[in-house]
Amino acid sequence: MSWSQSVRIPADVEQPDKIIGSLTARQVAILAGTGTVLYAACTFAADHVPPAVCAAAALPIAIGAVLLAIGHRDGISLDRYLLAAIRYQRSPKHLISSSEDIPMPPAWITANARRPPAPLKLPARGVARDGLIDLGPDGVAAVAEISTVSFALRTPDEQDALVAVFGRWLNSLSGPAQILVRAERVDLSNTIATLQDNARRLPHPALASAALEHAAFLDDVSARHDLLRRQVLLIIREPAVATNGRDAAAARALRRLDEASRVLGSCGLTARLLDARAAGELLASCFDPSAPPLPESDLALPGEVITTGGI
Template identity: 65%
Template sequence: MSWSDAVRIPADVEQPDRIVWGFTARQVAILAVTGAILYLLYTTLGERLPLAVFAAITLLVAVLGILLGVATHDGVSLDRFLLAALRYHWSAKRLVSTPDVVAPPPAWIVASRAPVPALLKLPARGVAEDGLIDLGPDGIVAIAEVSTVSFALRTPDEQDGLVAAFGRWLNSLSGRVQILVRAERVDLATTIGALEERIPLLPHPALAHAAREHAMFLTDLATRHELLRRQVLLVIREPDVGANGTTAAAARAYRRLAEAARLLGACGLTVRPLDAAAVSALLASCFDPMAPPLPADLLAHPDEVISRGGRR
């Protein structure tokens, strides 16, 4: 292929195609509906309203249509953002984990009629002892934490080698894979506590003084700044098919994790599968990413009832 036949590929491969004047099909549809509404207003109200009133109405409709078609909020188009806001407004806010539909209270109860809780539907059925997430009929998910490498500090030849090795892994994929980059809060309390405990055991006063100053530095750093660390997760999903569906899906997920560890090892990356405790903590932190991690004894079991007064 010659240079004249080269085609630019955007970084966002899921970016919708632009078909007319730089607009996507969705934007063209919104603008077309806006134009149709303006034409309908002109044919029905154009001669019945004063010019100033009609101009104000059409200007409002045109501005709303243009904003819905062009504007975005946090990378999401405004029409989708408003639809999500409406769905959230009309959806139930009190959800309970139960396999059956929540029945309304009996008619003879004279208490205030609060909204009936709705059914809480989670995609995950539970976490197995080996760390696999059970999605029920949707299959099995395996999660591994992947280390990082400094790409900018490598020479051009080394960068080409990293890209080639990563490309070999991408070309070898035979199923669904998600690469998730998330930020999580760093708690230095454990590190500072362990450091202070070892200070009296150091063999030289200079080492003890340096360790004490380092502990003070870490304490000041944690007090003045909100410390975050970047975590890269590799999520592999396998469908539950066949007679031995769950067992076969788990075996395929482990085989693909091992293959990813072997191929990504050529890039200097380490792939570490998460165990059951790490996966449970990860799922719990997704509900409140900025909150500190809960101790294992405070996490409820799948069949345990949670009330306002605590677990029971």
């Protein structure tokens, strides 16, 4: 005889477990710790301070502990929010790209006591020639650009099949993965220049006129609107184990990306691994998303010597 039991799974899979009622372990620790400290303090001062004074002094502390335990702001608990605020106030505000410690400035220029700049520590250490992003002690990350399919234009059966394939891929995940949907600016200057150049070589004047009109239309659209295109990226991250190192993590990341490409390919999606130049261009655009994309000639591959023309 077989039987099944329904289990309610929360939408937020990272939601902490409740151990006492609706309280998590963190909330219980805050409330229990505060209560223990207040009880010990009131017991110690009971012979010297009236109970009413102890209650009046303990009440604001108890209220603050309750707010820290159950309060939230922007989806973050108040205790973590307070710790983040303290960490922000104590952290240096001026960061520079340097891999070494910044020396203290001379005493004769420190008229007002200001915190010296600190090195900017980014999670990405660099891009390897195979296109994988080196995360240092955190391992490597493989980035692939994923095509899209029209879900609304599919029949209900086809929609169910797409959801089933996507769910099968999610259930097969064996490590961290991220789906990033970003919008980036589109530069039509090269397309317009190509249309205008090819229009002169068309065999018929009507074709040349149509090409020039289309180029003028694109020029007008790009001048009056901020053109954007949507890009879907799949990021696979693998930690670097001390015994295997970066090569083993890179092999695992590429294998997981290949498995994702095969599974998602059954619903019409294609995955293209970004090479070193494309991954470097992606990281550069993330620092300034509103800026136009850099030309490929301005991007250097890892290990290339950057030179500049003389005057």
